[in-house]
Amino acid sequence: MYLHDLPIVQSAQAQTEAWLRCRDISKQFGTSQVLDHISLDIRKGEFLCLLGPSGCGKTTLLRIIAGLEQQDQGQILMGSRDISRLPPAERHYGIVFQSYALFPNLNVSDNIAFALRDSRQAKRRRVDELLDLIGLQGIQQRYPAQLSGGQQQRVALARALATSPSLLLLDEPLSALDAQVRDHLQTELRRLQEKLGVTTIMVTHDQDEAAALADTIAVMHQGRFVQSGTPEQIYHQPANRFVADFVGRCNWFPITQHQNGHWLLAGEKLELRTAPTPSKQALDVFCRPEHVQIQSEWQAHSQQANQWMAIVERVDFLAGRRRATLSLCKQRDIRFEVELHQRDAAYGQLITGQMVCAHLPPASLTVFNPESV
Numbered sequence: 154m155y156l157h158d159l160p161i162v163q164s165a166q167a168q169t170e171a172w173l174r175c176r177d178i179s180k181q182f183g184t185s186q187v188l189d190h191i192s193l194d195i196r197k198g199e200f201l202c203l204l205g206p207s208g209c210g211k212t213t214l215l216r217i218i219a220g221l222e223q224q225d226q227g228q229i230l231m232g233s234r235d236i237s238r239l240p241p242a243e244r245h246y247g248i249v250f251q252s253y254a255l256f257p258n259l260n261v262s263d264n265i266a267f268a269l270r271d272s273r274q275a276k277r278r279r280v281d282e283l284l285d286l287i288g289l290q291g292i293q294q295r296y297p298a299q300l301s302g303g304q305q306q307r308v309a310l311a312r313a314l315a316t317s318p319s320l321l322l323l324d325e326p327l328s329a330l331d332a333q334v335r336d337h338l339q340t341e342l343r344r345l346q347e348k349l350g351v352t353t354i355m356v357t358h359d360q361d362e363a364a365a366l367a368d369t370i371a372v373m374h375q376g377r378f379v380q381s382g383t384p385e386q387i388y389h390q391p392a393n394r395f396v397a398d399f400v401g402r403c404n405w406f407p408i409t410q411h412q413n414g415h416w417l418l419a420g421e422k423l424e425l426r427t428a429p430t431p432s433k434q435a436l437d438v439f440c441r442p443e444h445v446q447i448q449s450e451w452q453a454h455s456q457q458a459n460q461w462m463a464i465v466e467r468v469d470f471l472a473g474r475r476r477a478t479l480s481l482c483k484q485r486d487i488r489f490e491v492e493l494h495q496r497d498a499a500y501g502q503l504i505t506g507q508m509v510c511a512h513l514p515p516a517s518l519t520v521f522n523p524e525s526v
């Protein structure tokens with residue numbers, strides 16, 4: 154399947170000409186099909202994240218693009234040039250791996266200058282320029298063991314950028330860092346990528362990281378692309394249940410169809426924006442926690458559709474937000490999450506044991522075809 158065949162409408166920007174194209178790539182290790190006829194287009198200057206769970210084939214695809222692994226089938230094209238058989242060194246790509254992979258016996262300066270073939274003076278100038286770019290001046294003489302994880306990863310980035318590569322390939326470059334350093338480096342990485350305009354493909358299994366960095370996220374599942382789009386498209390219009398579950402927190406409400414055609418949740422009529430195709434089997438309706446609205450019992454408007462009384466069972470505090478688990482009074486085994494910010498009127502009602510009225514706006518509800526992934 155081609156990314157442009159996938160269900161999300163691509164942005165106008167994404168329709169401009171592809172700079173790098175992977176066409177119908179397949180790869181097997183032994184009997185295991187790791188990449189299954191996948192195709193990918195990337196535009197010049199784009200930041201694309203390959204997002205997916207462990208083992209879905211992200212790194213294998215990145216390694217094939219880098220030339221470190223050979224595909225069984227398919228082509229990699231830069232413009233009209235087929236580079237499928239070109240050795241890695243001739244592709245002139247910069248690569249940063251999860252483990253910093255700095256040479257322990259070389260100092261920062263020599264690590265960064267490793268791939269440069271210039272005069273000693275030109276090398277020194279370039280190293281200074283790169284250290285300036287990544288905000289790490291004055292550590293030229295230090296060895297990797299004398300640097301923090303974040304510093305080592307910045308040096309690895311500087312080394313990858315030293316030869317001004319046409320493509321930057323990043324394999325979970327921030328995942329070994331603690332949360333604060335990772336957040337900071339995410340911002341730095343995006344700033345640097347925009348400043349240099351270097352086309353970038355990053356592998357990650359962290360949806361927040363992908364959302365913070367990417368122009369385009371391509372979600373992978375079992376060696377295939379299941380959806381591609383902007384972070385907002387992927388989050389708000391997931392193409393199927395797998396994507397919905399993978400890119401954020403979800404509520405799944407079981408619904409059944411009444412003989413008169415209405416859909417029911419816990420025995421009450423549920424209004425949906427788009428009615429699912431009639432089904433004998435139970436379906437689940439999907440709603441993000443921040444889309445559930447909470448009203449106090451006495452404020453509830455009796456004419457409003459999609460209201461259920463619910464009990465707050467548990468409340469977690471998350472930096473300015475409350476995330477609560479509730480259950481429907483009519484059917485206590487139907488549990489769901491709600492997320493409210495301090496500025497939301499109902500914030501103070503998310504207290505364990507409190508009875509509240511939960512409203513599920515029809516526009517926030519989606520029912521996926523049960524056959525979708």
Ligand SMILES: Nc1ncnc2c1ncn2[C@@H]1O[C@H](COP(=O)(O)OP(=O)(O)OP(=O)(O)O)[C@@H](O)[C@H]1O
Pocket residue numbers: 182183187205206207208209210211212213214356358
């Ligand atoms: N050289 C290899 N030989 C045999 N199997 C391999 C090889 N490289 C990868 N695999 C297998 O291919 C599958 C996909 O691996 P890959 O590293 O591409 O996944 P991933 O999505 O990047 O996962 P992770 O996020 O855990 O790194 C895994 O089942 C892995 O064990």
